Amino acid sequence: MKVHVYKDAETAGKAAGLLFAAQIIRKPASVLGFATGSTPLPAYQTLVNLYEAGVLDFSNIRTFNLDEYAGIDRSHSQSYYRFMFDNLFSKVNIPPESVRVPNPAATSLEAECAEYDAAIDAAGGIDLQILGIGNNGHIAFNEPGSFPFGTHIVELTPSTIEANKRFFDSADDVPRKAISMGIGSIMKAREIVMLITGANKAPAAAAMINGPVDSACPASILQMHPNVTVLLDSAAAAML
């Protein structure tokens, strides 16, 4: 893993955005893997700024998102589909049909999971994937305790419900289930950028980078990937 530490979250996020910008410039028909959450917002803003400045063209880009809540509609203010349109897709020239987020309204969620992995393969695989990490070491919604391979349906852990309740009226309103790309689906990406910011992420960052490869910290599997760049702010790097 290549590890870079920046002074603050904004700067680390900009660096992640610039790695994505370079990918888009090098390969205008890239397949990009996106994440939601607070962490990647400065990266997405960097991409929007570069698009507005005429540096980036998204017209041939295809994207896959890591995960989506089950049980809420795509129009829900907290749906990850809506998050991506609000923060990136509606602000750049990506054709709406080129973006894919797991569909919680599919008639069969199991079929949606299988189709999702097949669609990534059919697109040629993900060239560059951005990841955030949960306080408990999760990546996407792959919670501690196992390394599920493909896209699958997950039950959220109490820790994740607690962490995500800030986006809902209360913890009771956080969906209990989600659709998530698996560890195998993520590891198939040709290149991964892991962005970690904030003091609350310091233990998870240390476990991921310096700990054993263990499903107690699902992100530790990234030690086995040949092309991972970890970008941290100084607060998240405090325990390295």
Ligand code: F6R
């Ligand atoms: C979101 C995702 C999650 C988040 C993680 C960190 O698509 O896959 O694993 O990356 O929960 O979330 P934030 O950035 O909000 O701290």
